[in-house]
Amino acid sequence: MDYAFHVIAAACVFFFLLFLAGIITFWLFRCRKPKITPQTQKPVSTTTATTTELSSIKVVDQSASFDPNLEFSMTELREATKDFSPEFIIGGGSFGTVYKAQLSNGVTVAIKRLNPDAFKGFREFWAEMVTLGMLHHPNIAKIFGYCMSGSDRHLIYEFFQNGSLDRWLHLEPTLTLSWGTRIQIVKGVANGLSFLHSLDKPIAHQNIKSRNVFLDFDFQAHITDFGLARGIDNSTSYASTQSADTMGYCYMPPEYKEGLTSATLEADVYSFGILMFEITTGKRPNLPTLLDGKEVGIVEWARKMLAQDKHMQMVDTSLRKDGLIEAHVKEYFEIAKMCASEVRRERPTMAMVFQLLIPIPT
Ligand SMILES: Nc1ncnc2c1ncn2[C@@H]1O[C@H](COP(=O)(O)OP(=O)(O)OP(=O)(O)O)[C@@H](O)[C@H]1O
Numbered sequence: 001m002d003y004a005f006h007v008i009a010a011a012c013v014f015f016f017l018l019f020l021a022g023i024i025t026f027w028l029f030r031c032r033k034p035k036i037t038p039q040t041q042k043p044v045s046t047t048t049a050t051t052t053e054l055s056s057i058k059v060v061d062q063s064a065s066f067d068p069n070l071e072f073s074m075t076e077l078r079e080a081t082k083d084f085s086p087e088f089i090i091g092g093g094s095f096g097t098v099y100k101a102q103l104s105n106g107v108t109v110a111i112k113r114l115n116p117d118a119f120k121g122f123r124e125f126w127a128e129m130v131t132l133g134m135l136h137h138p139n140i141a142k143i144f145g146y147c148m149s150g151s152d153r154h155l156i157y158e159f160f161q162n163g164s165l166d167r168w169l170h171l172e173p174t175l176t177l178s179w180g181t182r183i184q185i186v187k188g189v190a191n192g193l194s195f196l197h198s199l200d201k202p203i204a205h206q207n208i209k210s211r212n213v214f215l216d217f218d219f220q221a222h223i224t225d226f227g228l229a230r231g232i233d234n235s236t237s238y239a240s241t242q243s244a245d246t247m248g249y250c251y252m253p254p255e256y257k258e259g260l261t262s263a264t265l266e267a268d269v270y271s272f273g274i275l276m277f278e279i280t281t282g283k284r285p286n287l288p289t290l291l292d293g294k295e296v297g298i299v300e301w302a303r304k305m306l307a308q309d310k311h312m313q314m315v316d317t318s319l320r321k322d323g324l325i326e327a328h329v330k331e332y333f334e335i336a337k338m339c340a341s342e343v344r345r346e347r348p349t350m351a352m353v354f355q356l357l358i359p360i361p362t
Pocket residue numbers: 090091092093094095096097098110112157158159160161163164211212214225
């Protein structure tokens with residue numbers, strides 16, 4: 001009897017302790033796991049939010065500024081663009097329409113209005129927010145803030161007077177860039193990428209191409225479009241079909257075409273190598289070139305031309321060649337070739353590339 005009483009008492013104590021441990025574990029777990037909501041993700045300096053009840057639909061207007069000197073609201077954006085009138089449109093991409101507007105304080109901005117129904121747009125939106133809002137570098141496009149109204153989302157960027165690099169290289173034949181300006185742009189992109197890759201938590205841009213490089217009034221390069229940017233310190237990966245879709249197939253390294261799906265810094269280096277060839281040869285990387293009667297891609301063409309010491313013939317035909325120093329041209333293309341190596345591990349780091357580029361004068 002006495003023995004049975006002890007067994008029952010021990011069992012009661014045991015189950016009580018088990019119950020207590022369960023409750024403690026449950027609370028600890030709840031406290032540690034952050035709620036992922038826009039509010040907790042915003043790396044912002046100022047935010048405002050207003051809520052309007054429209055019959056049964058709740059519309060939340062939310063805006064945030066990463067610049068302490070600027071404040072936004074949907075009302076201000078609507079006023080600045082005459083309610084997003086077409087006359088303010090300066091371009092469009094896969095994620096929405098871009099408007100040029102002047103804010104009430106006189107600052108000119110580019111407003112990217114994301115397609116409301118694009119699921120990918122929302123992911124892009126937060127990727128750009130979280131990444132760009134935190135970064136400050138002269139070669140990384142500045143994002144001033146964002147405005148949201150219900151499913152309407154707008155990113156507010158620094159406006160770049162000279163538009164995108166691909167405009168200067170391919171879209172408007174009357175526009176040309178000198179050799180020196182091209183080198184300055186290459187150095188700027190290398191510097192920006194080197195900065196991203198050297199962060200405590202390195203960031204792989206994943207979408208380096210001439211459309212994603214913008215030029216300011218002074219032709220300094222600014223890297224933009226961080227929609228696919230990824231930290232590489234975790235196991236984040238994405239489907240290769242998605243990267244093929246958005247990264248620009250011709251800038252994509254061979255390992256991605258062979259099925260690799262994780263974000264890597266070496267992939268950015270490869271894309272940068274293609275960009276280097278594109279900038280000084282004026283060739284579109286997505287179009288084949290005729291070499292010895294055969295159509296080849298830009299990398300194969302460049303390798304064969306360099307093997308035959310034909311680096312001067314690689315330079316954009318629209319460029320004046322007088323004053324160009326052959327040794328610099330050769331050095332430049334050799335760096336591009338290293339970056340565009342088929343073998344991932346043979347590519348230099350962006351920090352090394354930037355150092356190698358420094359002696360080439362602009
Ligand atoms: N900050 C900016 N300053 C000046 N012009 C801009 C700016 N942002 C975008 N534009 C203009 O809007 C166009 C579209 O830009 P956006 O970034 O939306 O698309 P994209 O990068 O060209 O295409 P995708 O997003 O499909 O890769 C650009 O080509 C450029 O003409």
